[in-house]
Structures are given as C-alpha cells and as structure tokens.
Amino acid sequence: MKKIIILACLCSTLVACENVEKKAALKLAEARAAFEAGNYNEAKMQIDSIKILYPKAFDTRRQGIYLMQEVELKEQQKTLGYLDSMLTVKQQEFEAIKSKFVLEKDTAYQRIGHYLVPAQVIERNLHRSFLRFQTDETGVVSLTSIYCGSYNIHHTAVKVTAPDGNFTETSVSRDSYETTDLGEYIEKADYKLGEDGGVIAFVAANKDKNLRVDYKGERSYTTHMLPADRQAASDIYELGKTLSAITEIKKNIEEANLKIQFIQKKMTERKTETK
Known part of the structure; x- marks a missing residue:
C-alpha cells in the first residue's frame, strides 16, 4: 500500500513539474515572439515573469536567461x-x-583647450575690466571676471543687473588670484557654469540689454558690459551646449560598447560550456 502511495505521489509530482514547464514554455514563446518583433521591453517582462510565476521551471528559466542575453545585445x-x-x-x-x-x-601641458570668441582673447583686452566667457573642449562653460585698475578691490564675486532691475550674482569664486604689472593691479576670478549663480545664462538671455556689472569685494567697482561681451556670452553658452552634448554622447557610446562586449563574452562562455 505504501509503495502505491509513493508511486502516486511521484507521478503527481512529475505531472505537476511537466505542467509547470509547459506553462513556463508558453511564456518563453511569448517572450521570443516579442523579441523577434523588436519589442524588447515586452520580451524582458515575459522572461522576468517566468522566474516569478514558475520558479521551479528550471530548464525554461535557463532558456530565458539565454534569450535575455540576446535581447540585451x-x-x-x-x-x-x-x-x-x-x-x-x-x-x-x-x-x-x-x-x-x-x-x-x-x-605641451594642456590636455583640454578652451574656446573663446575672437573679441575676448587676452591680447585684445589688456588693461580692461570685463567678463570673459569660455568653454573647454568637453563643453564645460565658465566665466572669468577680470579687473584692471590703479588699486586693488580684492573682488571674489560679481553681480549683473538688467535695466528693469532683474539681477543675478555669482557665489564666492573658488579660484581667484591677484597680481600687478607696471603699477596696474590685476584681479581674476573664475566661475564654472552651475557655480556661477546663473550669471552666464542671464547674460546670454539679456544680450540685447545694457547690463551693469558690480564687482563684489573690499572695494566697490561698477562697469557696463560692451555689446561684444554680451554676444560672447550667448555664443559661448550655445557652443558649450553643443560640446557638452557631444561629450555625453561619446560617454554613452563607450558604455554601450562595454555592455555589448560583456554580453558577447557571456554568450561565448555559455556556448563553450554547452559543447
């Protein structure tokens, strides 16, 4: 009697396992159909559902892993x-x-250069206080507040104001320095986009307005931006967006290639194991 009961249990278990595998196989077939139709998200959802709904369908789950590699590739x-x-x-x-x-x-010493508009190159702007805009080759935009005068003001920030009273102001610069040249006091402070208090974007958006610049330091100093400087902000801002997009795309391409290499390696290892 015990033998009959054991045999019956075994048969029931085998039938149950067979039914589980059949149901799981249907899900796998749906996943493959979605994959062949180019619906990769649906294919991945169907493969994931096999593990959730039929955790004991080991053979089908293994086939699902192989299909998932094809989908991801x-x-x-x-x-x-x-x-x-x-x-x-x-x-x-x-x-x-x-x-x-x-x-x-x-x-000789720079891996990454900086783009400027010709009107703002150093050689054409000696002895002048102004805001200079630049972007490096990866799209990191920055501005430099340059002061030249007969005395130091020890500035570390600037405020830009439009005629309607709207304004924006940089935070304290993390990169500033001072020097003298034949009795002229020269100060420079750098601010990267994102750490500039929105000044770069503000100037670019208001390039057609007469903007006032207040240098913030131990002494006050005020000037107005020339039209060429305002236009430089706009041009550099747009160039920076283009270069930043190129840099980001190249980064994503590199990541995609690494993922492809990883998946192909796994697929090769699997084929080697099954030989």
Missing part, C-alpha cells in the same frame, strides 16, 4: 546605432559654428 546594438547618428548630427552642428571661435591650447 540587440537592445544595446540599437542604442549604439541611435547614438552614432546623434553624434554625427551634433558634430555637424559644431563644424558649422567652429570658425566663430578661437581655440586656446598649449599641447
């Missing part, structure tokens, strides 16, 4: 194709405007 390849096309577009945008800027870069 195709997904990354599709992403890579999109990124490559976007990179081409952004690089064409850059080439179309590049001639408007000057690249200052000493390859």
Whole structure:
C-alpha cells in the first residue's frame, strides 16, 4: 500500500513539474515572439515573469536567461546605432559654428583647450575690466571676471543687473588670484557654469540689454558690459551646449560598447560550456 502511495505521489509530482514547464514554455514563446518583433521591453517582462510565476521551471528559466542575453545585445546594438547618428548630427552642428571661435591650447601641458570668441582673447583686452566667457573642449562653460585698475578691490564675486532691475550674482569664486604689472593691479576670478549663480545664462538671455556689472569685494567697482561681451556670452553658452552634448554622447557610446562586449563574452562562455 505504501509503495502505491509513493508511486502516486511521484507521478503527481512529475505531472505537476511537466505542467509547470509547459506553462513556463508558453511564456518563453511569448517572450521570443516579442523579441523577434523588436519589442524588447515586452520580451524582458515575459522572461522576468517566468522566474516569478514558475520558479521551479528550471530548464525554461535557463532558456530565458539565454534569450535575455540576446535581447540585451540587440537592445544595446540599437542604442549604439541611435547614438552614432546623434553624434554625427551634433558634430555637424559644431563644424558649422567652429570658425566663430578661437581655440586656446598649449599641447605641451594642456590636455583640454578652451574656446573663446575672437573679441575676448587676452591680447585684445589688456588693461580692461570685463567678463570673459569660455568653454573647454568637453563643453564645460565658465566665466572669468577680470579687473584692471590703479588699486586693488580684492573682488571674489560679481553681480549683473538688467535695466528693469532683474539681477543675478555669482557665489564666492573658488579660484581667484591677484597680481600687478607696471603699477596696474590685476584681479581674476573664475566661475564654472552651475557655480556661477546663473550669471552666464542671464547674460546670454539679456544680450540685447545694457547690463551693469558690480564687482563684489573690499572695494566697490561698477562697469557696463560692451555689446561684444554680451554676444560672447550667448555664443559661448550655445557652443558649450553643443560640446557638452557631444561629450555625453561619446560617454554613452563607450558604455554601450562595454555592455555589448560583456554580453558577447557571456554568450561565448555559455556556448563553450554547452559543447
């Protein structure tokens, strides 16, 4: 009697396992159909559901893992194709405007150079107090407040005000220095985009207005921005966005290639194991 009961239990277990595998196989078939149709999110959802609904369907779950690798590979390849096309577009945008800027870069010690508009290069602006705008080759935009005068004001921030009273102000610069040259006192303070209190974007948005600049230091100093300086802010701001987009796309392309290599390695290892 005991033997009959044991055999019955075994049969029931085998039938149950067989039913589980069949149900799981249906899910796997749905996942494969979604994959072949290019619906990768649906395919991944169906594969994940097998593990949740049929945790003991070991054979099907293993096949699901293999299919997931195929899905992720195709997904990354599709992403890579999109990124490559976007990179081409952004690089064409850059080439179309590049001639408007000057690249200052000493390859002997600089890995990354800076773009400026020709009107703001140092040689053309000696003995002048003004705001200089630049972006590095990766798209990091910054401004430098430059003061030249007969005495020090020890400034570490600037405030820019529009005719309607709207204004914005930088935080205290983390990178400032002072020097003298033949009796002239020269001060410079740098502010990166994001740490500039919105000054760069404010000037770019108000390039057609007469903007006042107040240097904030131990002594007060006020000047007004020339139209060329306001235009420089706008041009550099736009160039920075283009270069930043290129940098981000290149980073994403690199990540996508690394993921593809990882997946392909796993697929190769699996094929080796099954031989």
